[in-house]
Amino acid sequence: MLAAEPAKPVKKEPAPKRGRPAKPAAEKAPAKRGRPAAKPASGTAKTAAGNGKKSRAARKxxxxxxxxxxxxxxxxxxxxxxxxxxxxxxxxxxxxxxxxxxxxxxxxxxxxxxxxxxxxxxxxxxxxxxxxxxxxxxxxxxxxxxxxxxxxxxxxxxxxxxxxxxxxxxxxxxxxxxxxxxxxxxxxxxxxxxxxxxxxxxxxxxxxxxxxxxxxxxxxxxxxxxxxxxxxxxxxxxxxxxxxxxxxxxxxxxxxxxSTMSESKVGQSFNTLFNRAEGKRIIVATFSSNIHRIQQIADNAMKYGRKVAVSGRSMINVVGKAMELGYLKVPDGLFIDIDAINRYPADKIVLITTGSQGEPLSALSRMASSDHRKVSVTPNDFIIISATPIPGNEKHVTRVVNDLLKLGAEVIYEKMYEVHVxxxxxxxxxxxxxxxxxxxxxxxxxxxxxxxxxxxxxxxxxxxxxxxxxxxxxxxxxxxxxxxxxxxxxxxxxGVFVDGLGVGDVGSIVIRDRKRLAQDGLIIIVATIEKETGACMAGPDIVSRGFVYVRESEELMEEARLLVKKALNQCLDSGIRDWTTMKNSIKDALSSFIYRKTKRSPMILPIMMEI
Amino acid sequence: MLAAEPAKPVKKEPAPKRGRPAKPAAEKAPAKRGRPAAKPASGTAKTAAGNGKKSRAARKxxxxxxxxxxxxxxxxxxxxxxxxxxxxxxxxxxxxxxxxxxxxxxxxxxxxxxxxxxxxxxxxxxxxxxxxxxxxxxxxxxxxxxxxxxxxxxxxxxxxxxxxxxxxxxxxxxxxxxxxxxxxxxxxxxxxxxxxxxxxxxxxxxxxxxxxxxxxxxxxxxxxxxxxxxxxxxxxxxxxxxxxxxxxxxxxxxxxxxSTMSESKVGQSFNTLFNRAEGKRIIVATFSSNIHRIQQIADNAMKYGRKVAVSGRSMINVVGKAMELGYLKVPDGLFIDIDAINRYPADKIVLITTGSQGEPLSALSRMASSDHRKVSVTPNDFIIISATPIPGNEKHVTRVVNDLLKLGAEVIYEKMYEVHVxxxxxxxxxxxxxxxxxxxxxxxxxxxxxxxxxxxxxxxxxxxxxxxxxxxxxxxxxxxxxxxxxxxxxxxxxGVFVDGLGVGDVGSIVIRDRKRLAQDGLIIIVATIEKETGACMAGPDIVSRGFVYVRESEELMEEARLLVKKALNQCLDSGIRDWTTMKNSIKDALSSFIYRKTKRSPMILPIMMEI
Structure with missing residues (x-):
């Protein structure tokens, strides 16, 4: 099907049109991510002509x-x-x-x-x-x-x-x-x-x-x-x-x-469902950027004599921009402010909202957990989730669906109707x-x-x-x-991580620490040591977070404290003043004790203060 | 379809057969989980006979x-x-x-x-x-x-x-x-x-x-x-x-x-795939408890002249138990020890393994990450994942599939063939x-x-x-x-949480702390205060984990330390010796500073030592 290029006599590489000298190779910075050679295709792809025998084609x-x-x-x-x-x-x-x-x-x-x-x-x-x-x-x-x-x-x-x-x-x-x-x-x-x-x-x-x-x-x-x-x-x-x-x-x-179905298929489903939702308020959750979807919701709202309101920051932004630029074509007065929805009967309203992926802070999630300031979901709501969960979001969406059902709403989700393509x-x-x-x-x-x-x-x-x-x-x-x-x-x-305002200040070490803290929490040991004498002036005290209920584990924590005290004293007695050594022996003693007792490995953080 | 019971004259409730006195209601302990009344069905379900009018049926x-x-x-x-x-x-x-x-x-x-x-x-x-x-x-x-x-x-x-x-x-x-x-x-x-x-x-x-x-x-x-x-x-x-x-x-x-397909359908798919895998080693990942599935793998192995080995702790346990109890019917010599697989040509082997859900520590995951002590995956492997990802596991399974493909293996997964029912x-x-x-x-x-x-x-x-x-x-x-x-x-x-050896010692507070630590890490502040004078003898020092790369954020951390010092001194100057008050003012000052600078909310943990 794909014929190889005919071989041509070798001639000097022509300079690019703009006349800049062609530099052969890109900068060869050290690779950050080593991956094995990709299979089944090889790292070097050649045409039949260039494969094996010396190429005679004019190299461009x-x-x-x-x-x-x-x-x-x-x-x-x-x-x-x-x-x-x-x-x-x-x-x-x-x-x-x-x-x-x-x-x-x-x-x-x-x-x-x-x-x-x-x-x-x-x-x-x-x-x-x-x-x-x-x-x-x-x-x-x-x-x-x-x-x-x-x-x-x-x-x-x-x-x-x-x-x-x-x-x-x-x-x-x-x-x-x-x-x-x-x-x-x-x-x-x-x-x-x-x-x-x-x-x-x-x-x-x-x-x-x-x-x-x-x-x-x-x-x-x-x-x-x-x-x-x-x-x-x-x-x-x-x-x-x-x-x-x-x-x-x-x-x-x-x-x-x-083949992927046409977007217009979804409009047909909306028509069927809007018809079925007679007498109820309709809420549709979808991606804010899917303006064609929103157009079809608006078209059906018009057909069924309903006003349209939007909820969710990105939905408000994108719908506004799409109207301004002419991508969303709706008659004046069809869209109303969300604050005005209660001035209309429920069955005259369609609310378009974000949250189709069950994102915990989205408008739909807030409605589901009865936490939305302007919308209360009731058995008189007919809710359509016009999206498929992206891998990883299935559980979030299920939680939202469950909560909406518990509020008595009728919910159309996943593959129940063709409400997403x-x-x-x-x-x-x-x-x-x-x-x-x-x-x-x-x-x-x-x-x-x-x-x-x-x-x-x-x-x-x-x-x-x-x-x-x-x-x-x-x-x-x-x-x-x-x-x-x-x-x-x-x-x-x-990938460079963005966390809050920080770009790149969270990397693999920070993430590794967060994972460990998430898994088993941490134990902090603090002690104040007198520089001259090596005497322990205060502590060792033990503080934990994310490890165990302290009140129910007082005995364990007290045992741990005594163990640390012993390890610290042993260091001091044998004249060890090197803090790294002291911290390590405390860490070792405590972590093996804790693992033996609980089969957990919290982060252990000894902090020594010197006076 | 379901006719109501005919009304019967009321008579005294007969005692149960064993003659124990019937106690009317179960213990009414306070409900731990308050949920709204379930809809669409009501909390109280009555037959037509008992609904509205006084029931005349003999109550049992x-x-x-x-x-x-x-x-x-x-x-x-x-x-x-x-x-x-x-x-x-x-x-x-x-x-x-x-x-x-x-x-x-x-x-x-x-x-x-x-x-x-x-x-x-x-x-x-x-x-x-x-x-x-x-x-x-x-x-x-x-x-x-x-x-x-x-x-x-x-x-x-x-x-x-x-x-x-x-x-x-x-x-x-x-x-x-x-x-x-x-x-x-x-x-x-x-x-x-x-x-x-x-x-x-x-x-x-x-x-x-x-x-x-x-x-x-x-x-x-x-x-x-x-x-x-x-x-x-x-x-x-x-x-x-x-x-x-x-x-x-x-x-x-x-x-x-x-209707759900019959398990025997999977056997037909195995037959097709085993045929296609000619010349290659076959690895099948499935649930260890699905003994009928394992039986069908064994049957096909026999048909295609292959030996069977098993990998993964639960697979070894369950297969052993199923053979012992007669649920798995295989001729002597069909199953071999995993250590023996390299004594046979690759195309004479079927390996049955755990890990069909992409569980990070499972045998298949270890094979995928080239971390299995006994099995190395190569382009000569034909791998069948005979399971569907349980919601929440999709990403894990995808990771394993990607890694196996990168090793050059052919991988049959998800809905490619009917390899799971x-x-x-x-x-x-x-x-x-x-x-x-x-x-x-x-x-x-x-x-x-x-x-x-x-x-x-x-x-x-x-x-x-x-x-x-x-x-x-x-x-x-x-x-x-x-x-x-x-x-x-x-x-x-x-639900009672089991974490390591602990049953119930991890509850909502511990989980809440772990979540917060996972999200933004923590900042610890330690200071040693002299009891008599209120003078700060050592510190305040600042230690963080899971928050930022400390080396790249030295300036931020030093600014934070000075802020804490100021807050502490203000307390001491105004004669405050109450530790809760001191800790709270440090926390407040620091957390608003950190949020302003980073838009993050790490856990802040002030620890005061008294000497």
């Missing part, structure tokens, strides 16, 4: 693709494209912390490589306005200020974000439209309409001296989108006919057979894009390793040879030219 | 059903049945901690009510050998020692468990078989064969002076079980024809339409049991609130009036007689 100026996030993970999408002395970014997203990243609010990419190469970076291209594609922009902007290109909605949402961070005046935001092309030094970026769960999403075709690189962005194929155009399949096909060097495509749903392409759509673009090389992106592997298998099934497929990792410098694709080095990459 | 001696676990939760199944002065337990399971029960190993029921009524308890009836039905037996046995009745396998597994706890000699274990009946004072318990994901599972029919109460246990309807009989539908039907007073039935899959009945099976037993009253059991509600809806759909369905809660005393079912009181019930 190579492009370097450096993913700094979005591989082996869901979220934190950010990729650098470099050619010669020019570079630009596609997306700049954030990640959500795993359950074991205790206390971490969000995870942003490691920007070290970008800071070192700031002078090369011509801009940032944004494919759509989801957090995992725009969420790290404020953090990067504080270090590097380059133009940011995105569609009107994405730029609108970025503006809101920058405003919160007090950075709005600083940024150079540029609105683009699909089919438009933007120059990035020797490369240029063409925007291509795609469908996704937020309006105005695009993929990109990156025109480089080495050839055309296509990145789908997050996408699905929706032949009946709620608003806007169908994904521009014709342009993907046209690029494919002319020759696509490399395709990077969204792997999120690569494990799912078939994914924003990502399933296997048939992925194969469609692969078949239309007919890339020489393929890099599956966006997803856990298992998703990338599944996508690689799909690519093989449509005829891309395994040697031309690369399962990459973040920090890898993937060099592509017309002959081969290979990993030529690594740059610093990883 | 009532039975009291007291669930101490298993409602509004998955796991920890345990229910007391009481009549007059007789009581017995059905099951005595444990629960797994939620993600927010930090450091807790397992959860057992609150036994307070049982301890207070120990003299009434005639025995414990076990429906099958899963942990959520037997796991708390060792903890209860230390308090109350009564005969334990169960099928051969359940008793075998209980023996193993008691041995680990050093309690084996103490227990009175009695093997029963289906169709057998055991006396429990004025009540008797009849065992009825059911199908489930562990062999030798039973439901029970409890014959009481008030009528027959049927409890299904965990069950499914499997018309082609791997071994043993099909669920005894005839007996359920016979009981139904004679009249069932109350049905308690398994709600785990009440949200799922249709549930052990619980889906909606059609639940309706079948409801239709066969035709109970007057119905109590859905086993499940989150949403499952109980879904099951209640199913019961309504087959004709049970909503007023005869009760969604109960743990600790409720549900009284049933021939006329009505109602909640007459509450007893102490809840």
């Amino acid at each position: 100026t190579p492009v370097r693709i450096i993913p700094l996030g979005g591989l082996h993970e869901v979220g934190k999408n950010i990729t650098v494209y470099e050619c010669g002395q020019d570079a630009f970014l596609v997306d700049c997203g954030m990640g959500f912390p795993d359950a074991d990243m205790l206390g971490v609010d969000l995870v942003i990419p490691d920007f070290t490589y970008l800071e070192k190469n700031a002078d090369k970076i011509r801009g940032i291209v944004i494919t759509h306005g989801h957090e995992d594609h725009i969420g790290s922009i404020p953090y990067l902007l504080r270090k590097i200020n380059v133009p940011i290109y995105g569609t009107k909605l994405a730029i609108g949402l970025i503006e809101g974000k920058l405003k919160e961070h007090g950075l709005l005046g600083k940024a150079d935001l540029r609105v683009i439209t699909p089919k438009q092309t933007v120059k990035m030094g020797c490369m240029s970026v063409e925007f291509i309409r795609v469908n996704h769960s937020i309006p105005d999403s695009v993929g990109v075709a990156i025109h480089t001296p080495a050839g055309v690189i296509v990145y789908t962005g997050d996408f699905k194929v929706d032949f009946s989108p709620i608003e806007g155009d169908i994904i521009d399949l014709a342009r993907f096909a046209e690029l494919g006919s002319k020759g696509v060097l490399c395709l990077l495509s969204d792997s999120t749903n690569a494990e799912r057979p078939g 994914s924003g990502h392409a399933c296997q048939d759509e992925l194969k469609l894009i692969l078949s239309l673009t007919k890339p020489k090389f393929f890099i599956p992106v966006h997803g856990e390793y298992k998703h990338l592997v599944a996508h690689a298998h799909l690519a093989q099934s449509v005829g891309i040879p395994p040697s031309n497929i690369l399962i990459g990792d973040i920090g890898q410098v993937i060099q592509v030219d017309n002959v081969e694709m290979k990993v030529i080095g690594n740059v610093e990459a990883g | 001696t009532p039975v009291r059903i007291i669930p101490l676990g298993g409602l509004h939760e998955v796991g920890k199944n345990i229910t007391v049945y009481e009549c007059g002065q007789d009581a017995f337990l059905v099951d005595c399971g444990m629960g797994f901690p939620d993600a927010d029960m930090l450091g807790v190993d397992l959860v057992i029921p609150d036994f307070t009510y049982l301890e207070k009524n120990a003299d009434k308890i005639r025995g414990i009836v076990i429906t099958h050998g899963h942990e959520d039905h037997i796991g708390s037996i060792p903890y209860l046995l230390r308090k109350i020692n009564v005969p334990i009745y169960g099928t051969k396998l359940a008793i075998g597994l209980i023996e193993g468990k008691l041995k680990e706890h050093g309690l084996l000699g103490k227990a009175d274990l009695r093997v029963i078989t289906p169709k057998q009946t055991v006396k429990m004072g004025c009540m008797s318990v009849e065992f009825i064969r059911v199908n489930h994901s562990i062999p030798d599972s039973v439901g029970v029919a409890i014959h009481t002076p008030a009528g027959v109460i049927v409890y299904t246990g965990d069950f499914k309807v499997d018309f082609s079980p791997i071994e043993g009989d099909i669920i005894d539908l005839a007996r359920f039907a016979e009981l139904g024809s004679k009249g069932v007073l109350c049905l308690l039935s398994d709600s785990t899959n009440a949200e799922r339409p249709g 549930s052990g619980h009945a889906c909606q059609d099976e639940l309706k079948l049991i409801l239709s066969l037993t035709k109970p007057k009253f119905f109590i859905p059991v086993h499940g989150e609130y949403k499952h109980l509600v879904a099951h209640a809806h199913l019961a309504q759909s087959v004709g049970i009036p909503p007023s005869n369905i009760l969604i109960g809660d743990i600790g409720q005393v549900i009284q049933v007689d021939n006329v009505e079912m109602k909640v007459i009181g509450n007893v102490e019930a809840g």
Whole structure:
């Protein structure tokens, strides 16, 4: 299916169009994250022509693709494209912390490589306005200020974000439209309409001296989108006919057979359910960024003579922005303030709220725990959770559903009706894009390793040879030219934790301590020692937190205190004044005692004061 | 469908057969867990005859059903049945901690009510050998020692468990078989064969002076079980024809339409996959208690000329017990020791292992992280995860799958093939049991609130009036007689945390502290104060753990120290010697400073020493 390029006589590499000297390789910083060579695809992918025998093709100026996030993970999408002395970014997203990243609010990419190469970076291209594609922009902007290109909605949402961070005046935001092309030094970026769960999403075709690189962005194929155009399949096909060097495509749903249902399907379900909810108030929880979903809720509200109110900070923000920019098309007076809902009969109201993932502080969670200042849930509520729990959120959602049911409400959740569709392409759509673009090389992106592997298998099934497929990792410098694709080095990459106002001040040691404290709590020992004599003037006292109920374990704690006292005295008696030694012998004695008695390992923290 | 009982003339309540005086109500201890009245079913369920007008039916001696676990939760199944002065337990399971029960190993029921009524308890009836039905037996046995009745396998597994706890000699274990009946004072318990994901599972029919109460246990309807009989539908039907007073039935899959597939379906998938795995080693991860699954793996291993080895502590234990008791039927020499696997070619081996839920310390997780002493995973491994992730475990399983794929293995997981079926009945099976037993009253059991509600809806759909369905809660005393079912009181019930050797010494305060420590860490302030003068002799020193990288936040910590010093001096200057006041002013000053600077709220722990 994919014929190898015909061999051509070797000639000198032409300089890129803008005339900058081509530098062969990216900076080779030490790799932060060592991973075994990706299988089943090899680290070095060559065409048949370049494989084994010496290549005779004219080598073009190579492009370097450096993913700094979005591989082996869901979220934190950010990729650098470099050619010669020019570079630009596609997306700049954030990640959500795993359950074991205790206390971490969000995870942003490691920007070290970008800071070192700031002078090369011509801009940032944004494919759509989801957090995992725009969420790290404020953090990067504080270090590097380059133009940011995105569609009107994405730029609108970025503006809101920058405003919160007090950075709005600083940024150079540029609105683009699909089919438009933007120059990035020797490369240029063409925007291509795609469908996704937020309006105005695009993929990109990156025109480089080495050839055309296509990145789908997050996408699905929706032949009946709620608003806007169908994904521009014709342009993907046209690029494919002319020759696509490399395709990077969204792997999120690569494990799912078939095609993703159209968003319009959800509207039909809403119609059925709104009909069934007659006489009751309707509450719908969904993602605030899914403006097409909100449009369909509004359309059905209108049909059934109901007013619409919104609850939840992000819902209020996004709905406001979407109305202002014309993405949400509703007649005047349909939307009312949440404070006004009680002026209407319950069956004349639809309330749209955040909290579809059961997030503990969200509006829906607060309603469920009777803790929402403005909305009390009763048996007269008909509640639709228009979302599927993201892996890891199942228990949160179940808790909210249980609590809402206990308040007597009728609740539609999970797979009970088709009240949610994914924003990502399933296997048939992925194969469609692969078949239309007919890339020489393929890099599956966006997803856990298992998703990338599944996508690689799909690519093989449509005829891309395994040697031309690369399962990459973040920090890898993937060099592509017309002959081969290979990993030529690594740059610093990883996740930087944001906790409150702190960026990067919580790292692996802090997290390790938090885990230990979470598991078994801690025991603190304090003693005041006289410098001269070594006499213990006060203490040792013992204080614990998160370990045991102190009142019920007085005996244990007193025994522990005496043990510490003994260990301390032994040190002092044998003339030990070195605090590290003293602390260690106290720690050793106490931790083995505690483990023997309780089979637990609390953190033990001896603090000595000297007077 | 369910006709009301014909009204009968009122006559004096007959004494129960054994002649003990009937005591009207259970002890009314204060309820530990206040929940709003369950909806849609009401707290008091009456028949049509008893509803509204004065009942004329002859009231029989009532039975009291007291669930101490298993409602509004998955796991920890345990229910007391009481009549007059007789009581017995059905099951005595444990629960797994939620993600927010930090450091807790397992959860057992609150036994307070049982301890207070120990003299009434005639025995414990076990429906099958899963942990959520037997796991708390060792903890209860230390308090109350009564005969334990169960099928051969359940008793075998209980023996193993008691041995680990050093309690084996103490227990009175009695093997029963289906169709057998055991006396429990004025009540008797009849065992009825059911199908489930562990062999030798039973439901029970409890014959009481008030009528027959049927409890299904965990069950499914499997018309082609791997071994043993099909669920005894005839007996359920016979009981139904004679009249069932109350049905308690398994709600785990009440949200799922249709019927659960037969276990034999999995064998067919194994056959296909074993065929496909030609030339490779096969590793299958599954639940150790699913002996029918293991039988099918062994059968296929035999067919394909492979030897079988097992890995993982619980797998080794259960397989050994199942062979000893004749539940696992395999020819001599088929099973080999794991140490012997390398003496055979890889394609002559099937390894059965624990870890199908991605449990971090399980054998499969250790193989995935190249940390297993005896098994190294390579591209020559074909790995089947024969299980579905239990809600909350999805991320763990994904991690294991990713790591196995990275080692180059082929991995079959989740819904890729039909390599797992549930052990619980889906909606059609639940309706079948409801239709066969035709109970007057119905109590859905086993499940989150949403499952109980879904099951209640199913019961309504087959004709049970909503007023005869009760969604109960743990600790409720549900009284049933021939006329009505109602909640007459509450007893102490809840979860007791087991952490290491400690039972109940970790409670809500300890967990709250662990959560806070996990979220933002802690800051400790120590100072030594001279009693007489109030002078600060040493300190204040500041120590933190799990808060920030100290080295990168030296300035912040020094600023904090000076702030504390100032607050302390202000106290001393204004003559304050009360330590609580001093500690509070230090805490207040520091916590607002820290929050302003970092938007975090670490635990702040001032420790004052007096000399």
